[in-house]
Amino acid sequence: MKLVIIGKGGQGVIFFSRMIAQVASMKGFLVRSTEIKGMAKKGGTVEIQMKIGEGLSGVVRRGSADLVILLSEDLMDYAKTFGDKVFTFTSEEIEKALSSVPMRYVNTFLLGIFVKKTALFSCDDFLKIFDNQNKESFKKGYEYVQSSTRNSSKRRN
Amino acid sequence: MSKLYLSGNEAIAYGLIHAGVRFITGYPGTPSSEIIPTAQKIIKDQEIKAYVDWAINEKVAYEVAYGACLANIKSAVTMKQVGLNVAMDPFMNSAYVGTVAGFVVISVDDPGPHSSQTEQDSRFMAMTAKIPILDPSTVEEAFEFSKKAIQLSEKYGIPVMLRSTTRISHGRALVEVDDQIIKQELNPYFKTSKEWTKQLSRFAATPKQRLELHKILNRKIGEITKENIPRLFFNGNILILSSGAVFSYLYELIEEHSLQDKVTLAKFDMPYPLSRDTLMSLTLPQNTTLSVIPRDSMSREISQNKEKILNINKTFSRIVSIEETYPVIELQLNTEGRRNGIVPKEGELLPEVCEEILENLKLIKKRKIFTIPPLKRPSLCPGCGHRIALYEVKKVFGKKAIYAGDIGCYTLALNFNVTDIVLNMGASVSLGFAFSKTFELGNKNQDIVSIIGDSTFFHTGIPPLIDAVHYQVPFLLIILDNQTVAMTGNQKTLSTSKNFLGECLKPIVIEDIVRSIGINFLEVTDPYDYEKSLTIIKEAKKFLKERKEPAVVIFRHLCINTQEGLKSNPKKSVKISEELCKGCKFCINEFECPAIVFDEGTSKAMIDKTLCISCGCCIYICPTKAINLI
Numbered sequence: 001m002k003l004v005i006i007g008k009g010g011q012g013v014i015f016f017s018r019m020i021a022q023v024a025s026m027k028g029f030l031v032r033s034t035e036i037k038g039m040a041k042k043g044g045t046v047e048i049q050m051k052i053g054e055g056l057s058g059v060v061r062r063g064s065a066d067l068v069i070l071l072s073e074d075l076m077d078y079a080k081t082f083g084d085k086v087f088t089f090t091s092e093e094i095e096k097a098l099s100s101v102p103m104r105y106v107n108t109f110l111l112g113i114f115v116k117k118t119a120l121f122s123c124d125d126f127l128k129i130f131d132n133q134n135k136e137s138f139k140k141g142y143e144y145v146q147s148s149t150r151n152s153s154k155r156r157n
Numbered sequence: 158m159s160k161l162y163l164s165g166n167e168a169i170a171y172g173l174i175h176a177g178v179r180f181i182t183g184y185p186g187t188p189s190s191e192i193i194p195t196a197q198k199i200i201k202d203q204e205i206k207a208y209v210d211w212a213i214n215e216k217v218a219y220e221v222a223y224g225a226c227l228a229n230i231k232s233a234v235t236m237k238q239v240g241l242n243v244a245m246d247p248f249m250n251s252a253y254v255g256t257v258a259g260f261v262v263i264s265v266d267d268p269g270p271h272s273s274q275t276e277q278d279s280r281f282m283a284m285t286a287k288i289p290i291l292d293p294s295t296v297e298e299a300f301e302f303s304k305k306a307i308q309l310s311e312k313y314g315i316p317v318m319l320r321s322t323t324r325i326s327h328g329r330a331l332v333e334v335d336d337q338i339i340k341q342e343l344n345p346y347f348k349t350s351k352e353w354t355k356q357l358s359r360f361a362a363t364p365k366q367r368l369e370l371h372k373i374l375n376r377k378i379g380e381i382t383k384e385n386i387p388r389l390f391f392n393g394n395i396l397i398l399s400s401g402a403v404f405s406y407l408y409e410l411i412e413e414h415s416l417q418d419k420v421t422l423a424k425f426d427m428p429y430p431l432s433r434d435t436l437m438s439l440t441l442p443q444n445t446t447l448s449v450i451p452r453d454s455m456s457r458e459i460s461q462n463k464e465k466i467l468n469i470n471k472t473f474s475r476i477v478s479i480e481e482t483y484p485v486i487e488l489q490l491n492t493e494g495r496r497n498g499i500v501p502k503e504g505e506l507l508p509e510v511c512e513e514i515l516e517n518l519k520l521i522k523k524r525k526i527f528t529i530p531p532l533k534r535p536s537l538c539p540g541c542g543h544r545i546a547l548y549e550v551k552k553v554f555g556k557k558a559i560y561a562g563d564i565g566c567y568t569l570a571l572n573f574n575v576t577d578i579v580l581n582m583g584a585s586v587s588l589g590f591a592f593s594k595t596f597e598l599g600n601k602n603q604d605i606v607s608i609i610g611d612s613t614f615f616h617t618g619i620p621p622l623i624d625a626v627h628y629q630v631p632f633l634l635i636i637l638d639n640q641t642v643a644m645t646g647n648q649k650t651l652s653t654s655k656n657f658l659g660e661c662l663k664p665i666v667i668e669d670i671v672r673s674i675g676i677n678f679l680e681v682t683d684p685y686d687y688e689k690s691l692t693i694i695k696e697a698k699k700f701l702k703e704r705k706e707p708a709v710v711i712f713r714h715l716c717i718n719t720q721e722g723l724k725s726n727p728k729k730s731v732k733i734s735e736e737l738c739k740g741c742k743f744c745i746n747e748f749e750c751p752a753i754v755f756d757e758g759t760s761k762a763m764i765d766k767t768l769c770i771s772c773g774c775c776i777y778i779c780p781t782k783a784i785n786l787i
Contacts, residue, residue: 021329
């Protein structure tokens with residue numbers, strides 16, 4: 001699987017990618033990645049390319065990514081050069097994350113949403129690798145999707 | 158054994174320590190900076206006796222590490238590719254003199270370039286010096302080749318270059334490392350001149366003996382060339398020669414496009430030294446192993462070629478070198494490649510560019526071309542002391558002054574017009590000298606301001622300042638002192654009082670150096686103190702008009718990208734008044750703080766609360782006084 005994760009410095013993009021890498025390698029997959037951080041630290045573009053269970057390099061060719069995870073909506077055009085399938089968070093989800101957990105756990109909250117919505121990885125595997133606070137935040141994100149989909153299905157009914 | 162998800166740089170550090178290297182120096186530079194901190198962590202955690210720390214610049218780093226190998230301790234030096242330029246003097250000569258214990262030169266190239274002033278090829282420099290090069294294609298190989306480099310160096314008594322690139326050094330993969338590192342007794346020993354013969358005193362050779370040393374070097378290179386055999390993959394009649402990260406991309410593309418019967422891919426672990434003879438009579442070893450390549454694909458390639466002696470002229474219709482970034486293999490073996498336009502002459506050879514090359518070779522059909530939208534340019538961090546400091550300098554010296562910048566975060570001041578030229582480390586001071594002298598020769602008045610960071614000043618900024626004092630050349634030197642090498646990831650500077658083990662160091666005081674040179678105008682200010690800073694800069698300007706000699710102002714404010722700096726930073730929340738903001742964009746264009754954004758809808762500036770660190774610096778800048786403290 002070829003993944004690209006794009007966001008901005010300070011959003012915890014690198015942490016986000018390392019957690020995915022750790023879970024994938026725990027499952028026995030070879031993981032390779034490459035990190036591009038711009039000169040600017042806060043607010044600069046951060047891009048992680050990752051291959052799980054394939055290839056010799058972590059570099060993902062433009063147009064070939066199976067999934068792009070985008071943490072910063074304004075980089076959508078850039079994200080699409082890697083692949084058509086882009087996973088992004090709604091502004092409600094980001095607001096919910098900001099209001100539910102302290103700033104430094106926002107990325108694990110979002111990771112919870114990602115894992116629930118895509119079902120690419122198992123929730124239990126992530127719970128194994130987190131410390132308590134990250135676990136809490138991850139669970140909140142994961143459960144938020146369940147509750148919001150329940151609500152929306154209710155509305156539909 | 159444990160499997161760690163290591164970056165290439167971390168893998169290199171593990172490889173070196175595993176190989177018995179106990180002396181590592183270097184100077185920070187993206188993408189090489191993480192090797193030394195990782196090695197420090199390993200020796201600290203495992204209580205290994207070793208010296209691992211930063212040097213003032215790459216030349217000193219090289220000489221110190223090389224000296225250690227001459228005193229029989231395995232050693233290594235790390236730097237980025239342009240850092241090697243600074244170390245060229247000892248680099249060239251160390252090849253002649255040779256080594257005693259193993260010695261590895263790690264130079265990390267930045268094809269692209271992503272964060273460098275050139276995309277030069279360290280392999281080319283090593284070829285000039287006649288130093289063998291190992292060029293890893295994967296993160297795992299970065300680990301393996303660090304150990305291999307020491308073995309090769311010890312076998313032939315020659316410095317060995319480990320050349321990495323951004324994609325390897327900042328790539329990550331699972332690397333298997335030993336949990337325990339063998340602790341050896343260190344046995345320093347140095348052969349003094351009394352112990353050498355009159356015919357050859359290797360360490361203090363006369364020019365006549367240098368010729369002899371050159372002969373010895375050529376002999377070593379000849380022997381290494383003979384054992385430098387490429388590994389072959391796939392089975393087609395176009396032979397592609399490669400090394401480094403690009404090999405991995407080509408391997409992946411050949412599999413993806415099913416070109417296994419059209420292309421033979423040769424991998425040079427060592428892209429120098431090579432000879433046409435080795436290529437002319439390639440014998441495939443029976444059990445080539447490449448740990449990074451899955452077994453099943455390996456056996457397929459090897460079984461078909463087993464023990465076959467190749468006559469390359471008969472076997473292959475074309476021989477093409479595809480390598481980053483200069484034609485090192487191509488020139489040595491005289492193949493196709495860059496020189497006949499098959500391979501682009503500049504830029505990173507990313508997988509999409511490798512596809513383009515395969516298209517040039519008519520191996521694949523037209524691919525989809527992607528236009529990449531421009532990304533927002535990088536800016537100084539919100540609250541950075543450099544921003545307000547350079548805004549203050551601009552306020553006094555205006556837009557007509559020439560601003561000679563340097564290498565560091567503050568190069569980004571070019572975004573708000575306080576940097577007109579950036580050449581290389583330390584050059585801001587030399588350029589201040591140059592411009593001041595030339596305008597004087599032409600009888601023209603010209604204000605000149607040089608801007609340099611603390612670490613860059615230590616690195617190579619001091620010698621040109623001594624010249625400027627000696628020759629009485631007037632210009633203002635701004636030293637931005639944030640007590641850290643910020644741009645490369647906050648490594649320590651010489652102003653630090655403790656090393657990574659908590660041992661005492663003597664902090665070097667910039668003022669003491671500046672005064673001792675004979676600078677007669679020296680002031681120190683915190684740029685957050687707006688009024689005081691403006692007064693000092695005005696005094697400096699006056700001094701330069703009256704006296705024909707350089708002046709120095711030090712702006713001292715901790716980097717807010719460090720925990721300590723952020724914690725001690727003043728907290729002053731600001732707001733922008735909608736009534737007072739006229740939408741002139743002065744703050745956006747002339748201050749450029751990422752936390753001040755412009756709302757095109759309302760035509761007003763706004764504070765982005767998620768980025769603002771409440772430094773309060775922007776209250777001084779608004780022409781209509783719309784930015785105020787809350």
